Amino acid sequence: MNILVLIKPTPDITKVRFDVEKGVVDRGSASLEINPFDLYAIEVAKRIKRVFGGFITSLSMAPPHAEPALRDAIARGVDRAILLSDRRFAGADTWATSYTLASAIRKLGSFNIILCGEKSVDGDTAHVGPEVAEFLGIPHVSFVTRIIDVSVDKVIVESDFGEAYYEVELKLPALIALSRPVIFRDEFIEPSMPKVSDVLRAKKAKIDVWSADQLADVADVSKFGLNGSPTRVVRAYYALEKGRETRVVKGEEGVNMILSVLRETGVIS
Ligand SMILES: Cc1cc2nc3c(=O)[nH]c(=O)nc-3n(C[C@H](O)[C@H](O)[C@H](O)COP(=O)(O)OP(=O)(O)OC[C@H]3O[C@@H](n4cnc5c(N)ncnc54)[C@H](O)[C@@H]3O)c2cc1C
Numbered sequence: 106m107n108i109l110v111l112i113k114p115t116p117d118i119t120k121v122r123f124d125v126e127k128g129v130v131d132r133g134s135a136s137l138e139i140n141p142f143d144l145y146a147i148e149v150a151k152r153i154k155r156v157f158g159g160f161i162t163s164l165s166m167a168p169p170h171a172e173p174a175l176r177d178a179i180a181r182g183v184d185r186a187i188l189l190s191d192r193r194f195a196g197a198d199t200w201a202t203s204y205t206l207a208s209a210i211r212k213l214g215s216f217n218i219i220l221c222g223e224k225s226v227d228g229d230t231a232h233v234g235p236e237v238a239e240f241l242g243i244p245h246v247s248f249v250t251r252i253i254d255v256s257v258d259k260v261i262v263e264s265d266f267g268e269a270y271y272e273v274e275l276k277l278p279a280l281i282a283l284s285r286p287v288i289f290r291d292e293f294i295e296p297s298m299p300k301v302s303d304v305l306r307a308k309k310a311k312i313d314v315w316s317a318d319q320l321a322d323v324a325d326v327s328k329f330g331l332n333g334s335p336t337r338v339v340r341a342y343y344a345l346e347k348g349r350e351t352r353v354v355k356g357e358e359g360v361n362m363i364l365s366v367l368r369e370t371g372v373i374s
Pocket residue numbers: 111112113114140142143164165166167195196197198199200202203206220221222223224225227228229230231232233234334336337338
């Protein structure tokens with residue numbers, strides 16, 4: 106099986122800061138790591154490879170400092186990691202991101218199955234998986250909580266739509282966007298920590314970095330990045346509940362405020 110995993114390098118959400126003035130995530134404030142949902146996609150890819158044999162390619166669009174996240178993917182079992190990195194990709198909305206990823210997939214050739222996370226922990230739109238599949242003209246299903254069965258030409262999955270579960274059969278090639286936790290056949294899957302030997306092997310592995318020019322034979326480069334994005338963020342602001350005031354309180358003042366609330370509510374005396 107030729108398996109492709111979409112991996113978004115996302116900031117460590119325990120460390121990342123928000124630029125309150127500009128209303129954007131300060132992406133330089135934390136290192137990039139594999140989006141937690143995508144860790145499950147890697148694990149499912151490994152299970153499929155274990156059953157059918159094959160090759161796992163990962164594809165990411167991110168700035169150059171995402172490279173350690175891709176090495177982590179290799180340590181966890183990805184056979185080849187490709188990073189799309191170029192200033193001309195910057196500022197892409199989800200449409201332009203998906204167009205770029207789909208173009209790179211077309212350049213790479215054909216895949217039996219494409220796996221991705223249901224959503225990212227930073228952008229959180231859940232757009233990219235379905236959009237990539239639409240660009241490629243292949244079937245797709247999101248919010249997948251279980252791979253019931255997979256064979257060489259089809260996959261049967263369970264998808265959680267909140268109020269109902271759907272059992273969906275898709276002809277391969279197809280794209281599956283995974284929730285977490287996820288069950289592969291009857292096994293509950295948790296991302297496993299890579300072994301030290303795999304981490305060391307991954308340190309020496311080659312990461313293929315592709316620029317916009319390298320996709321020029323399969324894509325319209327004017328559709329990349331901010332210029333190719335049909336949407337614009339025109340304003341970012343905190344949602345305030347009516348009648349409530351939001352204030353950022355730091356240090357000792359913040360600690361004292363928490364203590365006084367805990368005292369007032371009787372949690373501590
Ligand atoms: C107008 C506009 C401008 C923007 N400008 C910037 C900017 O300058 N810099 C910036 O960092 N972001 C920018 N963004 C955000 C950027 O568009 C999203 O981060 C990106 O499209 C992915 O969307 P998401 O995080 O919601 O992914 P989701 O759709 O929630 O992710 C679902 C899954 O898709 C896959 N996936 C998602 N993104 C990638 C990726 N890049 N590579 C590989 N797989 C992926 C992963 O498997 C992931 O689990 C901008 C957005 C808009 C609307």
